[in-house]
Amino acid sequence: MSHTQPEEFRKKAFQAITELRAAKPKEATIIHHDDADGLCSAAITKKALKREGVKAKTFCLEKIYPEVIEDLHSESGQTIFYADIGSSHADLISKYNEGKNLAIILDHHDPKPSKDPKVLDLNLEHFGFRGETDFSGATCCYLFAKALSDKNLDLSYLALVGSCEIPKDFLGINRTVLEEALRNDVVQQKGKSFEITKFKTRINNLFSKLQILGAVGYYEGGPEIGINACLEGLSKEAKEKVKILETRRKEANRSLLGRLYRERLKETEHIQRFDAGDMYAGMGTKVIGQFCSFISYQARLIKPNKYILGFVNVPSKIPSWGKLKENLVKASVRVPKPIKPQIDSGKLPSAVNLLDEASEGFGIADGHQYAASVTLPTNKKQTLIENAEKQLARRNC
Numbered sequence: 246m247s248h249t250q251p252e253e254f255r256k257k258a259f260q261a262i263t264e265l266r267a268a269k270p271k272e273a274t275i276i277h278h279d280d281a282d283g284l285c286s287a288a289i290t291k292k293a294l295k296r297e298g299v300k301a302k303t304f305c306l307e308k309i310y311p312e313v314i315e316d317l318h319s320e321s322g323q324t325i326f327y328a329d330i331g332s333s334h335a336d337l338i339s340k341y342n343e344g345k346n347l348a349i350i351l352d353h354h355d356p357k358p359s360k361d362p363k364v365l366d367l368n369l370e371h372f373g374f375r376g377e378t379d380f381s382g383a384t385c386c387y388l389f390a391k392a393l394s395d396k397n398l399d400l401s402y403l404a405l406v407g408s409c410e411i412p413k414d415f416l417g418i419n420r421t422v423l424e425e426a427l428r429n430d431v432v433q434q435k436g437k438s439f440e441i442t443k444f445k446t447r448i449n450n451l452f453s454k455l456q457i458l459g460a461v462g463y464y465e466g467g468p469e470i471g472i473n474a475c476l477e478g479l480s481k482e483a484k485e486k487v488k489i490l491e492t493r494r495k496e497a498n499r500s501l502l503g504r505l506y507r508e509r510l511k512e513t514e515h516i517q518r519f520d521a522g523d524m525y526a527g528m529g530t531k532v533i534g535q536f537c538s539f540i541s542y543q544a545r546l547i548k549p550n551k552y553i554l555g556f557v558n559v560p561s562k563i564p565s566w567g568k569l570k571e572n573l574v575k576a577s578v579r580v581p582k583p584i585k586p587q588i589d590s591g592k593l594p595s596a597v598n599l600l601d602e603a604s605e606g607f608g609i610a611d612g613h614q615y616a617a618s619v620t621l622p623t624n625k626k627q628t629l630i631e632n633a634e635k636q637l638a639r640r641n642c
């Protein structure tokens with residue numbers, strides 16, 4: 246029954262489970278990402294832990310802010326899960342943890358190695374799979390949940406919902422999870438899509454609602470509503486909330502798009518950029534990435550051969566934590582289609598490598614091959630652009 250799990254992953258998962266059961270925590274914290282995959286990841290982990298007798302509180306983070314991580318890891322004896330977030334900063338998490346807490350990372354973002362034996366990263370990228378195509382954060386959480394207990398097979402639909410963020414089809418591990426979910430009637434095929442049997446809701450439908458609740462509703466309890474919807478189905482209140490948030494975002498998108506068509510993007514040799522400033526005030530900063538993805542397909546607006554870089558101001562308040570010390574901005578990168586094969590062949594740097602290198606020493610970058618983001622102090626915007634240009638000039642001759 247558990248043959249869907251690659252052997253090396255299973256070994257590492259059982260090591261994590263052994264540590265978890267030895268720690269016998271009554272409570273755990275789940276730090277999770279703010280998009281649909283992040284909410285599904287948190288929901289799977291929360292439910293699986295509940296079945297394990299562990300009460301978990303969830304804490305949604307748009308980014309791994311060092312001061313927040315330092316604070317969360319300052320105490321000892323805690324059990325902390327990272328769901329759909331954390332791998333890209335396993336080194337930083339290790340630095341602040343110093344063996345004090347058991348931290349289990351369930352993620353699919355490009356990983357950095359953990360330096361603390363108490364920080365266990367179960368990202369399947371460590372076992373030869375690709376987080377861009379083969380599995381999502383929710384898939385990783387699901388495989389861990391299944392290693393905990395076969396009962397958690399009923400959560401397979403959430404792995405599929407989270408995996409809708411991966412373009413194309415269910416491939417690799419995701420394909421196996423889909424087959425397993427179909428075989429056990431957790432989901433049913435409906436035309437080209439799949440319906441969650443117990444909710445009579447299609448997976449893409451739940452996915453798009455969660456994208457809005459988590460990302461747009463970040464500052465107004467959207468993530469909690471979303472996690473609840475993952476486990477109990479979409480309530481009437483949740484649907485209404487989605488509608489309000491969606492309208493607000495649409496208006497902001499429309500005025501930004503109008504502005505960009507009028508003013509055009511600013512260009513340097515390899516980069517085209519814009520600054521949304523406070524146009525998305527009140528909404529989570531994830532929306533800037535979603536907007537950059539959208540314009541990457543607008544042939545009349547963008548140049549096909551330049552990286553797209555979009556800035557947005559980051560509110561200093563982190564819900565249920567406190568205020569960040571510095572004024573930050575977020576920059577999202579997306580790449581137009583013609584650049585993708587050049588990244589694949591290694592001729593051009595991936596989106597995450599570009600930002601990671603360009604923000605060295607002042608920014609926190611993470612993401613994937615074609616999509617990534619970084620948060621940085623407001624006064625470092627120009628430095629980021631210059632560094633990225635230098636890097637691309639070197640690579641591109």
Ligand SMILES: [Mn+2]
Binds near residue numbers: 329353383
């Ligand atoms: Mn994800």
